[in-house]
Amino acid sequence: MVSAKIEKIFRVIWYLVAFMLTIYLGYTMWKGNEELPYNIIIFIITALLGYTCVNILVYRSPVVSNLLGMSANIGEIYTHLLYGNVGLACSNLYYFITHVIGLFLWTKKENQDEKGKIKVSKTNYMALAFTILFCILGIILMFYFGDYIFKEGATTSLLLLNCIAFTIGVSAQFTMIMRQPFSWILWSISNLVWLSLNIISHNYIFAVQSVLYEINAVIGIYKWYSDSKK
Numbered sequence: 648m649v650s651a652k653i654e655k656i657f658r659v660i661w662y663l664v665a666f667m668l669t670i671y672l673g674y675t676m677w678k679g680n681e682e683l684p685y686n687i688i689i690f691i692i693t694a695l696l697g698y699t700c701v702n703i704l705v706y707r708s709p710v711v712s713n714l715l716g717m718s719a720n721i722g723e724i725y726t727h728l729l730y731g732n733v734g735l736a737c738s739n740l741y742y743f744i745t746h747v748i749g750l751f752l753w754t755k756k757e758n759q760d761e762k763g764k765i766k767v768s769k770t771n772y773m774a775l776a777f778t779i780l781f782c783i784l785g786i787i788l789m790f791y792f793g794d795y796i797f798k799e800g801a802t803t804s805l806l807l808l809n810c811i812a813f814t815i816g817v818s819a820q821f822t823m824i825m826r827q828p829f830s831w832i833l834w835s836i837s838n839l840v841w842l843s844l845n846i847i848s849h850n851y852i853f854a855v856q857s858v859l860y861e862i863n864a865v866i867g868i869y870k871w872y873s874d875s876k877k
Contacts, residue, residue: 658702665698665859672852686729690852693722701860704823705867707764707874709753716746723853730848734809735841738816749824758826767874768826778821782814805847812840828874831867838864 673691676682682690700715720743727736752758753765760766790810819833842857 661859661862662698662702665856666695668855668859669694669698669852672855676852686726689722690726693719693726694852694856696722697856698859701863701867705863705870707767707871709759709763709765710750713746713750713753716749717743720746726850726853730845730850732809732812732844732848732850734811734813735816735844738813738820741817742820745820745824752824753826765826767828767871775822778818781821782818785814785817786810805844808840808844808847812837812844815840828868828871831864831871834867835861835864 669691673687676687676690677684696715696719700712700719703712703715720739723739724736724743727733727739758766790806815833815837819830819837822830822833838857838861842854842861845851845854845857
């Protein structure tokens, strides 16, 4: 069992690394004239909001996590559309909507423990079945409308990766809002796909973010499953 002190130290180091890497990558983009200054500012702010959001989500904050999530999602939608990753942009649109729902559900007293944190629920298999059906529908829609929404010249592999990122991300977010621990397993898988897409599209600030999100997801798996047994 990891002590609270060690866990806190690790979280502080994790966030400092995330902050410094984001600022550094933003600076190199600005210095190399790789992107417009206001876009770089949007990338940096969005990434830092995202780091803060997932950090707080692990500790089951009902209000701040959803507000930060909505703020980060706006910047993420803009960024992913700019880099041609429509699947990721659609995922973030879904995240924004479900964060609004989460803000409503998680603030209900019956869904909070005595400390005001959201209760971790047991696996809901009906919710899981619905998520799988939603993913199948998402894949069909992405492939059917792929030629209309992706940048010209998008390869089949890029389309496929965007579809995978969309469906896994939607699944992870849906189960997160349903307060189910295995949402973090889905986030772990999703981060690997997002990493691939961000590298392919040369979106390096978000590629680094995907790596750090993966570390956070592993912590989330441990924390939420531990809490669900209490």
